[in-house]
Amino acid sequence: MTGHDTRAPVIGLDLGGTKIAAALVGADGAVLARHTRPTPAAGGSQAVLDALAEAAHAVRAPHAGAVGVAAAGVIDPVTGTVTSATDTIRGWAGTALAAGLADRTGLPVACDNDVRAAALTELADLGEDGTLIYAAVGTGVGGAFAAGGRMLRGVGGVAGHLGHLPSPEADGLPCTCGATGHLEAIAAGPAITAHYARLGGEPADRLQAVAARAALGDPHAVAAITLGARATGRVLGGLANALGPHRVVVAGGVPSIGALYQDALRDAFATELMAPLRALCPTPPRGGADAAVLGAAALTRTLPLHHPHTTGAPR
Known part of the structure; x- marks a missing residue:
């Protein structure tokens, strides 16, 4: 109604x-x-x-x-x-x-x-034929897809939940949805923090602490952050090949930890792209707070x- x-x-x-x-x-x-x-x-x-x-x-x-x-x-x-x-x-x-x-x-x-x-604020200026991939990487990994200027919602509103796409980097790891091997299990903030501990890092209660240790050269922190970033970049690159988007946006608290994460994500994304999409690069959200x-x-x-x-x- x-x-x-x-x-x-x-x-x-x-x-x-x-x-x-x-x-x-x-x-x-x-x-x-x-x-x-x-x-x-x-x-x-x-x-x-x-x-x-x-x-x-x-x-x-x-x-x-x-x-x-x-x-x-x-x-x-x-x-x-x-x-x-x-x-x-x-x-x-x-x-x-x-x-x-x-x-x-x-x-x-x-x-x-x-x-x-949130993705609606990105779609507004893409026009009636706009295609968009929007990822939000934070406590979980969420997303939104739009095609032909319209947001895709899917059966029961499930469209866009890219955190539950399979990820080789997450093989065998339990996901919050109850399955195993999903992107969220290696790429979300808590997942990166947990993987840092599995690699042998000192216990940390939040991703920002892991990022601070990476900045000081902790190899376990660098490895955990770049693995999560690469996993996200690979999934987004594969989706870009499938959807041919005009824009790919990466939002959320995890990308804000800095260049180490962002560079690894962009490199992995670019490696996956088909030739016609080579100019495409993930961008931060335009909508602000x-x-x-x-x-x-x-x-x-x-x-x-x-x-x-x-x-x-x-x-």
Whole structure:
């Protein structure tokens, strides 16, 4: 079900495993108000829905027209549900995200995966024939694909989850999805940190510590980071051969650790490319820090809106 006043501002919500970001976004795309709060991930799905509603309330204007949610997990925009998720948010799989938030806010809600929402800000200037590969490498490895100017969502919203493509570098390693040998098992931030320990490195609690040791010449840290980067570059290069994209974007916290990672990824990517794609090179995102909330707000114009079932005053 669709339909709301497109001249009214909308609320964009970006739900991650640790933080909820909210913004009131005007019809011209300007951010009119911002708010952040922690994600009560250990509290379960209902606590997360409550926190999303509270974040929306913190930026809400009296004439706000709708809410767009960019959420972690496999999101089906048609049913408004979380069809699959890791245990980063307890009990998140199966959550009626759109209906639950609509009832809590009294506003119609559109929802999609967080990476697809952020990728919308990249797709806008590629034109009606634009083809895009967007990778987000952080605590997990997510992605989004667009072809012919349209985002691909697939059955149950599963399209784009490139972290669960097979990767030779991850052979035999358990993935968060329950399978083995997937890209996320060697390329995500925690996976690189774990591989550093397997190689004989001193225990580290986060990827940034591994990166700092790599900068000082620790060979185990260098090996773990470059292996994760090469694995990602190879997968993206193979996808580029399959899709022939106009742009490949690599976002997330892992690429931000520096040139060691970025150079290894680009080299592995280039090695995989067919001749007509040799000029293609992965780039950082253009949308900046507001990409996810702006993409979330844009969902209200392009995806089904799920309306409240309650008739009481919005919370």
